[in-house]
Amino acid sequence: xxxxxxxxxxxxxxxxxxxxxxxxxxxxxxxxxxxxxxxxxxxxxxxxxxxxxxxxxxxxxxxxxxxxxxxxxxxxxxxxxxxxxxxxxxxxxxxxxxxxxxxxxxxxxxxxxxxxxxxxxxxxxxxxxxxxxxxxxxxxxxxxxxxxxxxxxxxxxxxxxxxxxxxxxxxxxxxxxxxxxxxxxxxxxxxxxxxxxxxxxxxxxxxxxxxxxxxxxxxxxxxxxxxxxxxxxxxxxxxxxxxxxxxxxxxxxxxxxxxxxxxxxxxxxxxxxxxxxxxxxxxxxxxxxxxxxxxxxxxxxxxxxxxxxxxxxxxxxxxxxxxxxxxxxxxxxxxxxxxxxxxxxxxxxxxxxxxxxxxxxxxxxxxxxxxxxxxxxxxxxxxxxxxxxxxxxxxxxxxxxxxxxxxxxxxxxxxxxxxxxx
Numbered sequence: 001x002x003x004x005x006x007x008x009x010x011x012x013x014x015x016x017x018x019x020x021x022x023x024x025x026x027x028x029x030x031x032x033x034x035x036x037x038x039x040x041x042x043x044x045x046x047x048x049x050x051x052x053x054x055x056x057x058x059x060x061x062x063x064x065x066x067x068x069x070x071x072x073x074x075x076x077x078x079x080x081x082x083x084x085x086x087x088x089x090x091x092x093x094x095x096x097x098x099x100x101x102x103x104x105x106x107x108x109x110x111x112x113x114x115x116x117x118x119x120x121x122x123x124x125x126x127x128x129x130x131x132x133x134x135x136x137x138x139x140x141x142x143x144x145x146x147x148x149x150x151x152x153x154x155x156x157x158x159x160x161x162x163x164x165x166x167x168x169x170x171x172x173x174x175x176x177x178x179x180x181x182x183x184x185x186x187x188x189x190x191x192x193x194x195x196x197x198x199x200x201x202x203x204x205x206x207x208x209x210x211x212x213x214x215x216x217x218x219x220x221x222x223x224x225x226x227x228x229x230x231x232x233x234x235x236x237x238x239x240x241x242x243x244x245x246x247x248x249x250x251x252x253x254x255x256x257x258x259x260x261x262x263x264x265x266x267x268x269x270x271x272x273x274x275x276x277x278x279x280x281x282x283x284x285x286x287x288x289x290x291x292x293x294x295x296x297x298x299x300x301x302x303x304x305x306x307x308x309x310x311x312x313x314x315x316x317x318x319x320x321x322x323x324x325x326x327x328x329x330x331x332x333x334x335x336x337x338x339x340x341x342x343x344x345x346x347x348x349x350x351x352x353x354x355x356x357x358x359x360x361x362x363x364x365x366x367x368x369x370x371x372x373x374x375x376x377x378x379x380x381x382x383x384x385x386x387x388x389x390x391x392x393x394x395x396x397x398x399x400x401x402x403x404x405x406x407x408x409x410x411x412x413x414x415x416x417x418x419x420x421x422x
Contacts, residue, residue: 079319089119092309092324096120097127100271100278100304103295105285105311105322112328113311114175118182120309121280128278131188134267136283137169137176138192146190150183157388166384166391168197173391174333179282191270193283195219195262200255207251208258220261224300230292260287264297271302285310289321337393337421339401341366345382352403360419366403373414374402397421 096102104120106113125131138146145162148154156177160166165173183190199215211219225231234256238249267281287293288308295308308322317325340359341352352370355361372380375389376399393399398420405413 081317089116089326090123093120093123093127096307096309096324097124098305099307101267101281101295101298101306102279103281103283103288103306103308105283105288105309105313107312108171108284109175110312110330111175111333112331114179115331116311116326116328117280117282118179121179121182121188124278124280125186125188130274130277132191132270132274132277132279133179133183133188134191134193134263134270134279134281134283135176136193136263136287137171138163138165138190139168139194139196140192140262140266141196143192146192149180150187150190152184156180156392160388160391163192164384166387172333172336173387174336177392189270189274189277191266191279193263193266193281195258200258203258204247204251204255207248208254219258220265222300223257223261224297225257227292227296229290233290233292256293260293261297263287264294265301267294268298268301271298271304285313289313289315291320335395337390337395337397339399339419339421343372343383343386348381350380350382350386360422364401364417364419366401366417367405370403370405372401373404376400393421395422 102120102124104117106117121131121133142163145154145159148162149156149159154162156173159180160173180190182188196218199211199219202210202215208216208219208223231253234253235249238252263281263283267279271277271279281288281294281298283294288295289310291308295306298304299306307324309324309326310322311326311328312330313321313325338359339361340356341361342354342356344351344353350372352361352366352368352372354368355366372386374380375386378385378389380386380389390399398418401417401419403415403417405415407413
């Protein structure tokens, strides 16, 4: 499955049960960790591009790159990579620094992808102090909270709560925290790129024609459908998966178009109003590969030089895929502190479904059906609330859990437990 296919599936998937876990640890100094440990290889994917498929980046007059049907080439023109001439991330920074916009792709749950993103940001910032970071992970209506966080007016916990991070994105915040901390430390603007999920979810069910007049005013006016290869790739992803009855490819396509046009429009608007700034755009690789998603749609709005960097592409390698492909050594986040409970959201309440054998939950005597009221004094009514409180907890950390236990023919009990996470 392609990276775009995986990311689409993750964005649309929801679940009512989840493991109850506090997460995090304070990792080694991030730049040091990246410099000393991260193993990278860089493939110059487009170095062998044919004349019909030029490098991403500066284009005469700011025009778009050719698109449409693939052009057959003779066998003698088959692209070849010289593996003995591979460079590394450090070696391509000078070329990236010449671009006004650098798009850096990711698989959202890959820790190593976020380490390479941070390293690119850190190195480009050393060359270009006026650098902004555009992030798919935050939705546009919450921009003021990102501004307040960078300015030092909000804590990380307040940022998570204010942006509804765990309701709207859900991926472990530890993956992105080092990038945001770097932005805050160096006062780099962070730009919320994504459209509100309420809009894309409605379009997925009813299509753009199903939006109200007010909703239509909140989406990009210009939506380019002319890239036939973009449509073909999305159709292949759509056809790979079973779908609920009535789900149409047209609505699926419109959601992808809205995501890409919406993020491109937001980034372009920032660049227009901040002509002294360069930008690093962080987004799922499926939104960047081949330039079809965000990149060309941004350049259509504002003619800037740009480059695309992908991490660990899982699909086929072909000219025009990207400017650089990184092959980082796979890494996983350090273990998070866990209570060892499976939880279920029921009727607006968060209840214990199961305590795992040998877990802190079981040792404390917490029972199936107990309702979680608070963790460390912070009210909890759903999984998002829980994750906001526990995201940075490590094994060995202690938390106070308040629960309500309903009993037959008796008043409910409210109990408090102190548990050591494992």
